[in-house]
Amino acid sequence: MEGTRLSHHESVRRMYERIKQDNMTNVWDRYEAQGMGGNPDQRCPFCMGGVRCDFCSNGPCRADAAKDKRGVCGIKADGMAMRMMLLRNVMGASTYQYHTEQTIKTLRATAQGQTPFTIQEPEKLKDFAARLGVSAESDKQTALRLCDFAEADFHRKADEPSQTVEALAPQERKDLWRRLDIFPGGIYGEMMRASSSCLTSVDGYYASLALKAMRLGIAMAYQSQIINEYCQDILFGIPRPHPMRVDLGVLDPDYVNVLPNGHEPFLGFAMLQLARQQEWQEKARAVGAKGLRVIASIETGQEIIQRWEMDDTFYGFTGNWITQEAVLASGCVDLFACDMNCSMPIDPLYAEKYRFKLVPVSDLVAFEGVSTRVDYQPAQARAQAAQLLDMAIGNFAERRASVQPITGLPVSEATVGFSTESILHTLGGTLNPLLEAIKGGTIRGIAGLISCTTLRDSGQDVHTVAVTRELIKRDILVLSMGCGNGALQVAGLCAPEARESAGPGLKALCERLGTPPVMSYGTCTDTGRVADLLAAVSNALGDVPIPDLPVVAAAPEYMEQKATIDAIFALALGLYTYVNPMPPITGAPDLVKLLTVDCAGLTGGLLSVERDAAGAADAMLAHIEAKRQKLGI
DSSP states (O other): OOGGGTBSOHHHHHHHHHHHHTTOOOHHHHHHHTOBTTBTTOOOHHHHTTOEEOSSTTOOEEOBGGGTBOOTTOOOHHHHHHHHHHHHHHHHHHHHHHHHHHHHHHHHHHHTTOSSOOOSOHHHHHHHHHHTTOOOOSHHHHHHHHHHHHHHHHTSOTTSOOHHHHHHSOHHHHHHHHHTTOOOOOHHHHHHHHHHHTSTTTOOOHHHHHHHHHHHHHHIIIIIIIHHHHHHHHHHOOOOOEEEEESGGGOOTTSEEEEEESSOOHHHHHHHHHHTSHHHHHHHHHTTOSOEEEEEOHHHHHHHHTTSOOOSSEEEEOOOGGGHHHHHTTSOOSEEEEOSSOOOTTHHHHHHHHTOEEEEOSTTOOOTTOOOOOOOOGGGHHHHHHHHHHHHHHHHHHHHHHOOOOOOOOOEEEEEOOOHHHHHHHTTSSSHHHHHHHHHTSSOEEEEEEEOOOOSSSSBTHHHHHHHHHHHHTTEEEEEEEHHHHHHHHTTTTSGGGGGGSOHHHHHHHHHHTOOSEEEEEOGGGHHHHHHHHHHHHHHTTSOOGGGSSEEEEETTOOSHHHHHHHHHHHHHTOEEEEOSOOTTTTOHHHHHIIIIIHHHHTSOEEEEOSSHHHHHHHHHHHHHHHHHHHTO
C-alpha cells in the first residue's frame, strides 16, 4: 500500500517512510499481510459474513443461509452473526462503563478534597443533579449524592428500570422502549443478561438478540456515556470553542514531551497542572531541554483539548489511533502514558527502538515485557503525575542523544470545544437561530459523525474526510466525535476557513456565527451527549419524535467494539445510521433485512451501508429531505 491508501495525512505518510527505513513492524504492513490473494481487504468469507463460530468444542462451525447449513447446535446464520454482534456490544459497553466508574471515583474523591482537581462547573453540577432528581446543597454534598445516585443506578437489576434513563430520555422514546421491552435496568445487569444470552444453546434467535443489544445500548448511552461526560465537565470544565494546534508538527524534539494516551484523561489533566508550574519547567531545562510539554493524543487527548486551551506547555494534539506508531517513531516522545483503550500491543518494540518510557496507567492495560506501571488512583493523582513527569524528564538526555528525530512535520489549527452549552452560547443562549436555519432551509439538517478510523477499504481517515466534505457541500452541519473527530481536525475541516468548502447555506451560517462547518464535539463517549442535544432539539420543536428530525448518524470508518454499540444505540434512538465498512453480517440475510429495512418500523432507526462517499452523502441527504417534507419545512 502507498500514498493515500496509507493515510489521508501527509505527516503520517512521511513518518511511514521513516518506519520502513527502520525496518519496524507497523499497522499498514500488518494489515496488508492479513489479506488473501494479494488483496489486503480480502479475508475469510465466512468471517467477513459473520457466520463463523468457535464458542464450543464442536466448532469452529460455519453457517450458510442459502443452503440452510447451520452450526452443530443448530444455530442459523442470522443467529450466529447477531450473537457475535451482541458480544461485541458487551465489550464496548463494559469499557465505556469502566471509564465512567473511574470518573465517578474521581468526582467522589475530589468532593472529599483528596485529588488535585476541583469542581470547575458548580452550576452544571446543580443542573445535572436536578435533572436526575438529586437534591442539591453544598457542591460537596451535591457531588457525593450524584455519585451515590449513579452507582445505585449502575447496579440495578436488569428488571429494575434505570432511573437515569427515566430522567433523561425523551418521553416518546421511553414509551416506545417499554412497548418493545427494551427499557433497560442497570448497566451491569444488562451486560450480564446480554452476555448470558450468548452462551451456546441459550438464545440463538437473531431478532431477540438484536432487541437485547438495543436494550444494552440504551443503558450504555445514558448511564455510561452521559453520566461520564457530564461528570467530567463538572470536574474539568464544559467544552467551549477555542483554537488548538494539531498534526505531528506539534512534536518538538528539543522539549521533554509527555503524551497521555487512551480514553481516560485524569492523569493527563494532573500532569498538565504540574507541567504548567515554573518549577517543573526548570526541572526540564536542567537536563538540557527547552522546557516540558504535554502533548494530547488520541481520545484522552480529545477529552483534554475540548476543555483546556493551548499554550506553550499544552502545545497541541497529534492525531487518532492509527497515527500512534508514526508519533512514537518521531524520535520526540519521552513518555507515553497508556490509560484504558487504544494503546497497541506493539508499543514496547517502539519504546525500545525510539527510547521513550512506556507506562501503563490503568489496571486494564498491560504490555509484554513492561513491568513499570502507575495505575491511576484518584487520591494519588498528584503524586502519580509527578512520578510520570520525573520519568519523562529523566528520559530526555538518552532519547535526545540516541535517536535522530524527524522535524518539519505539518502543523495547523483547528477550532475545538463545542458542546450543547457552548453551541447555545454561540447561538445567543437559545437553539432558535439553529432551528430557524433548519426550518428556513439555510442548512438542510445535522449529521452526528461518531467514527473510529480504520484501514479497511481505504487509507486512514480517507473515507471519513471524503464523506464529511460531501455532507457539508450539501449544507449539512456536522458534529464530529471520536477518532473521526481527530481526522477532521487534522484535515482542516474543523477550521473556520473550511466554510469555503461548504454549500452556500451552511457557509452563510458559519460566516454569521464565526464557526466551522464541522463542529468538534468530543470523543466517542460523547454519543450520549449528542443524544441529549437531540432531545433538546426535539423539545424545542414541540416534542417532535426523534425519528422525525432532519438528522442522521454517520460512522464512515467504524473500527472496534465500542463503535458497534454506538451504532446499535443510534438505531434504538430512531436515527438513520450510516456505517462503513460493511459490518460482518452479510452472511445473515434476515438480520440484514431487520437492520436495514424492518428496524424503521420498530424504532424508526435504519442502518445504511455504502462504500462511495458521494453516494453515502446523497442517501443521508435524501433521508433528511424526507423528514423535512414530513415536518412541512
